[in-house]
Amino acid sequence: MFSNLPLLSILIWLPVLGAVVVLLTGGDKNAKLARIIGSSVAFANLMLCIPLYLYFDSSSYALQFAENHLWIRVYQIHYAIGVDGISLAMIILTNFTGLLVILAGCEAIKVRVAQYMAAFLVMQGMMIGVFAATDAILFYVFWEGMLIPMYLSIGMWGSANRSYASIKFFLYTFLGSILMLIALLYLYNQTGTFEIQKYYGLALSSHVQELLFFAFFLAFAVKVPMFPVHTWLPDAHTEAPSGGSVVLAALMLKLGIYGFLRFSMPIVPEACEALAWFMIVLSLIAIVYIGLIAIVQTDMKKLIAYSSIAHMGFATLGCFMVYDIIRHTANYQDAYMSLEGAVVQMIAHAFGSGAMFLGVGIMADRFYNHSRLIKDYGGIATRMPVFAAFFMLFAMSNVGLPGTAGFVGEFMVIVSALQAHFWIAFVSALTLILAASYTLWMYKRVFFGPVANEHVAEFRDLTWLEITNYTLLAFGVFFLGLYPTPVLNVLHVTIGHLLTQSMPLSIVH
Amino acid sequence: MNFTMPVFSVAIPDIFMLCMAAIALLVDVFLPKKKRIITFFIVQATLVITFILTVSQYIHYPSPIITFSGNYILDKLAIILKMFICVVSFFAFAYSREYVNERHIARGEYFILGLFAVLGMMVMASAYSFLSIYLGLELLSLSLYAMVALQKDSVDATEAAMKYFVMGALASGLLLYGISMVYGATGSIQMFEIGNLLVNSTPNQHMIVVLGLGFILAGLLFKFGAVPFHMWVPDVYAGAPTCMTLFIASAPKIAAFGITMRILVEAMPSVQVQWEHMLTVVAVLSMFFGNVLAIAQTNVKRMLAYSSIAHIGYMLLGIIAGPNSAEGYSAAMFYVSTYVIVAAGAFAIISILSKSGKEFEQLNDYRGLNSRNPWLAFMMLLLMFSMAGVPPTVGFFAKLGLLEALVEAHLVWLAALALLFAIIGAYYYLRMVMYMYFEEPLPGASSTPIKLAPDMMIAVSINGVAALLLGLFPSTFIDMCRISLV
Numbered sequence: 002m003f004s005n006l007p008l009l010s011i012l013i014w015l016p017v018l019g020a021v022v023v024l025l026t027g028g029d030k031n032a033k034l035a036r037i038i039g040s041s042v043a044f045a046n047l048m049l050c051i052p053l054y055l056y057f058d059s060s061s062y063a064l065q066f067a068e069n070h071l072w073i074r075v076y077q078i079h080y081a082i083g084v085d086g087i088s089l090a091m092i093i094l095t096n097f098t099g100l101l102v103i104l105a106g107c108e109a110i111k112v113r114v115a116q117y118m119a120a121f122l123v124m125q126g127m128m129i130g131v132f133a134a135t136d137a138i139l140f141y142v143f144w145e146g147m148l149i150p151m152y153l154s155i156g157m158w159g160s161a162n163r164s165y166a167s168i169k170f171f172l173y174t175f176l177g178s179i180l181m182l183i184a185l186l187y188l189y190n191q192t193g194t195f196e197i198q199k200y201y202g203l204a205l206s207s208h209v210q211e212l213l214f215f216a217f218f219l220a221f222a223v224k225v226p227m228f229p230v231h232t233w234l235p236d237a238h239t240e241a242p243s244g245g246s247v248v249l250a251a252l253m254l255k256l257g258i259y260g261f262l263r264f265s266m267p268i269v270p271e272a273c274e275a276l277a278w279f280m281i282v283l284s285l286i287a288i289v290y291i292g293l294i295a296i297v298q299t300d301m302k303k304l305i306a307y308s309s310i311a312h313m314g315f316a317t318l319g320c321f322m323v324y325d326i327i328r329h330t331a332n333y334q335d336a337y338m339s340l341e342g343a344v345v346q347m348i349a350h351a352f353g354s355g356a357m358f359l360g361v362g363i364m365a366d367r368f369y370n371h372s373r374l375i376k377d378y379g380g381i382a383t384r385m386p387v388f389a390a391f392f393m394l395f396a397m398s399n400v401g402l403p404g405t406a407g408f409v410g411e412f413m414v415i416v417s418a419l420q421a422h423f424w425i426a427f428v429s430a431l432t433l434i435l436a437a438s439y440t441l442w443m444y445k446r447v448f449f450g451p452v453a454n455e456h457v458a459e460f461r462d463l464t465w466l467e468i469t470n471y472t473l474l475a476f477g478v479f480f481l482g483l484y485p486t487p488v489l490n491v492l493h494v495t496i497g498h499l500l501t502q503s504m505p506l507s508i509v510h
Numbered sequence: 511m512n513f514t515m516p517v518f519s520v521a522i523p524d525i526f527m528l529c530m531a532a533i534a535l536l537v538d539v540f541l542p543k544k545k546r547i548i549t550f551f552i553v554q555a556t557l558v559i560t561f562i563l564t565v566s567q568y569i570h571y572p573s574p575i576i577t578f579s580g581n582y583i584l585d586k587l588a589i590i591l592k593m594f595i596c597v598v599s600f601f602a603f604a605y606s607r608e609y610v611n612e613r614h615i616a617r618g619e620y621f622i623l624g625l626f627a628v629l630g631m632m633v634m635a636s637a638y639s640f641l642s643i644y645l646g647l648e649l650l651s652l653s654l655y656a657m658v659a660l661q662k663d664s665v666d667a668t669e670a671a672m673k674y675f676v677m678g679a680l681a682s683g684l685l686l687y688g689i690s691m692v693y694g695a696t697g698s699i700q701m702f703e704i705g706n707l708l709v710n711s712t713p714n715q716h717m718i719v720v721l722g723l724g725f726i727l728a729g730l731l732f733k734f735g736a737v738p739f740h741m742w743v744p745d746v747y748a749g750a751p752t753c754m755t756l757f758i759a760s761a762p763k764i765a766a767f768g769i770t771m772r773i774l775v776e777a778m779p780s781v782q783v784q785w786e787h788m789l790t791v792v793a794v795l796s797m798f799f800g801n802v803l804a805i806a807q808t809n810v811k812r813m814l815a816y817s818s819i820a821h822i823g824y825m826l827l828g829i830i831a832g833p834n835s836a837e838g839y840s841a842a843m844f845y846v847s848t849y850v851i852v853a854a855g856a857f858a859i860i861s862i863l864s865k866s867g868k869e870f871e872q873l874n875d876y877r878g879l880n881s882r883n884p885w886l887a888f889m890m891l892l893l894m895f896s897m898a899g900v901p902p903t904v905g906f907f908a909k910l911g912l913l914e915a916l917v918e919a920h921l922v923w924l925a926a927l928a929l930l931f932a933i934i935g936a937y938y939y940l941r942m943v944m945y946m947y948f949e950e951p952l953p954g955a956s957s958t959p960i961k962l963a964p965d966m967m968i969a970v971s972i973n974g975v976a977a978l979l980l981g982l983f984p985s986t987f988i989d990m991c992r993i994s995l996v
Contacts, residue, residue, distance in 0.1 A: 072985065073907070073984055073985045073988065074985050074988075074989065075837060075840075075911075075985070075988050075989070075992060076837075076910075076911075076914060116880075116884075138910070141901065142901040142902050142906070145900055145901045145906070146900070146901050146902050148900065149895060149900060152940070152943075153943075153947060156943075156944060156947060156948040157880075157947055157948060163948060164944050164948050164949070167944070167948070168937065168940050168941070168944065171936070171940055172933060172936060172937060172940070175900075175933055175936055176933050179926070179929035179930070179932070179933065180926070180929075182910075182913065182929065183913065183917065183922060183925055183926055183929070186913055186914050186917040186925070187917055187922070189914070189917075190914075190917055190918055
């Protein structure tokens with residue numbers, strides 16, 4: 002029955018439609034209704050992922066659930082969507098996070114509830130669109146369209162410095178994307194189509210490849226964010242409401258990696274190979290230098306934001322190590338593990354850092370002036386034991402403790418990097434120490450010790466809604482940490498195919 | 511010289527409009543003061559009927575007809591431009607009604623002058639010789655000068671009218687001077703003949719024509735308001751009554767696009783390299799100064815004035831890329847017609863918010879608009895994002911078309927530059943959204959909910975939602991622009 006339904010279109014547009022309905026409930030006197038509609042739409046969307054997963058044929062790398070309609074005749078722009086293994090995993094993750102954020106918003110947001118729900122639902126729809134789009138312009142439309150609700154959510158429900166942070170966020174990402182648009186138009190002029198698949202294996206001179214590489218690089222590196230274009234992230238994360246931070250960390254950063262996998266590597270493989278050293282250096286800087294910066298943060302959200310950048314460094318490292326690995330070992334299996342490790346790291350990071358951002362939100366909402374400073378807290382473990390236990394789990398996932406989600410990806414990347422280059426593996430492995438120091442030191446200061454002040458003394462433990470949220474996230478952390486096979490199964494074939502597409506001819510022969 | 515009878519039937523919409531303008535003028539004189547609203551309805555009905563007549567022409571005249579001794583052309587471009595002009599003017603007048611009423615600006619005259627201005631634009635759309643182009647342009651300009659000045663008790667408006675008139679007259683002078691040079695070189699003022707005569711021009715002829723081209727472009731760019739001929743734009747936009755700003759910023763831009771296409775593309779393709787170079791300089795300067803200076807403004811009307819300068823710069827990009835790409839001209843036409851819709855919407859929101867003696871034109875007035883009237887704030891948000899060129903609004907697809915044409919014409923650097931300026935521009939549109947959504951009204955300022963008349967609400971909703979829907983389904987509109995320029 003599901004084979005005939007335009008399942009992907011429903012996934013994209015149901016939240017948008019839901020957003021319109023939510024807006025119709027009007028002002029805050031109908032806040033309860035808005036909450037119910039918002040969460041049921043998000044829930045329905047997550048449920049729709051079940052048939053998507055079940056009917057997905059993981060033995061094929063072909064695009065599935067494909068839809069294709071002519072959209073703009075002149076430029077041959079199509080409304081073309083479809084999923085492969087990577088996008089399927091990301092779409093499910095998006096829906097999972099979407100529900101989580103809406104549920105968290107039910108508790109935390111007291112003003113303009115309907116608009117909040119609508120903004121996050123639209124954002125969810127746009128993000129699914131980005132992962133599903135197989136037409137370059139459609140991709141770009143979703144990619145940019147998502148900025149509008151994110152901009153509004155930072156600005157409307159953020160903290161004191163929100164206007165600055167939201168405009169910085171918007172302009173930064175907007176600036177990143179422009180060269181990508183020109184690159185896409187250039188490819189269109191070469192091929193006469195905007196279909197992304199047609200760009201793979203295009204015979205482009207190495208000079209053109211390098212120019213295209215940098216055009217894509219700017220767009221995706223800003224999103225990841227990679228050093229040195231990461232400076233928008235700490236601001237955006239700190240000022241955003243905790244729901245916004247979760248979406249930023251769990252999903253929006255992944256778009257950058259997804260872009261590298263979908264555009265840079267298969268379209269300009271030679272440039273990627275030639276410039277892999279550049280990407281590896283930037284990734285290592287992110288892992289070590291940003292990790293050091295995270296240690297000295299006094300603001301919890303900023304700390305987690307910097308830790309996100311460091312963790313994303315792992316994902317980019319995993320992506321661009323493949324060339325070195327194959328050159329050294331000529332073994333596709335190792336390169337394959339590196340790439341898969343990067344994708345797993347992407348997914349794992351969503352659970353760990355998303356949960357920690359929610360946790361900061363939970364604490365700040367209870368504090369009288371919504372402080373996020375570490376020094377204002379202390380001894381929370383005695384007042385909120387359940388919360389402290391949950392937070393410990395997510396902190397451990399962030400550190401990369403075996404058995405949690407955070408371990409799998411990092412381990413895969415480090416082990417495969419070891420095949421190629423000892424020192425790269427060594428430097429990247431420093432993260433295990435750095436992550437432990439900034440995460441656990443923060444944990445110690447916030448949760449242990451004597452109760453810091455009378456405000457903390459009044460803290461009450463988690464509500465049932467917050468417990469539901471955290472249980473879902475804890476499930477994700479353990480699931481990916483202990484039994485990642487269902488996820489890896491979906492990824493296997495697609496990543497294998499991606500790897501062959503991303504290999505320049507010089508390496509293959 | 512033998513005289514051939516012109517084909518009057520092709521000019522029926524223009525003739526009808528002229529008759530109705532005359533009738534409205536007569537009727538208005540005899541109407542008692544309270545019933546002068548009738549003039550408004552006559553004018554609006556005229557626009558609707560003219561629109562219908564033009565649409566029927568679209569069906570009846572599939573191939574171009576040149577008549578009135580070569581002064582008048584009826585082709586797809588003329589017909590579609592006229593359709594746009596009628597629709598946009600209809601909305602502009604609809605928005606004006608309440609504003610004009612409340613401020614006791616001479617009501618009947620306002621709409622009658624407006625109708626003459628529309629007639630001028632219709633003539634411009636169909637003009638095929640320098641004579642008729644000048645005729646249409648002056649009919650339009652003189653009506654606009656008078657309309658700006660109609661608010662007699664406002665110092666700003668009078669000053670704006672004066673500036674507009676002096677600058678406009680100068681521009682007309684430049685245009686005429688350029689025309690005289692082209693006439694001197696070719697001995698013709700008819701577009702098609704000039705085009706033919708210039709194919710085999712002598713070096714001397716060529717030089718005079720290039721000189722003439724410079725003056726003609728200066729005149730045209732004055733009317734468009736592009737850098738370095740932009741000085742009047744902010745003053746006039748800010749000083750004129752808002753409904754008048756709306757009108758100046760909208761339909762005339764479409765008509766000006768029409769005559770630019772006739773002069774540059776149909777009469778002067780032989781000096782294409784020269785006008786491409788001149789326009790490139792003007793476009794880059796306009797995008798730069800328009801966007802940068804808009805950031806410094808605290809008055810929304812002035813800000814949008816600078817933004818319009820920048821947008822004209824973008825539109826010129828399409829004309830620059832036109833000769834070397836398949837879709838450059840149609841991209842420019844799509845750009846200008848969608849910009850006009852969006853700009854009209856933005857000025858309309860300013861004008862309908864300006865009620866009971868308070869002009870709603872400072873940035874600070876927009877603080878907290880979202881809590882005072884969420885729907886109106888949302889409409890303004892759509893229009894602002896459309897101007898910034900953020901998908902899925904129509905502004906993005908307009909820019910996309912231009913960029914595609916530029917890349918196709920191997921002007922990638924210009925495309926990158928255009929996008930860079932678009933980012934600078936995005937800042938002040940975002941700031942507007944920031945004021946409406948993130949800020950609270952200043953202490954002492956009114957913070958009560960804003961109620962609007964239902965007809966204004968509907969009109970502004972159509973306008974705002976159009977910015978979104980044309981973005982989601984732009985294909986038909988783009989095709990219309992393409993048909994008119996094959």
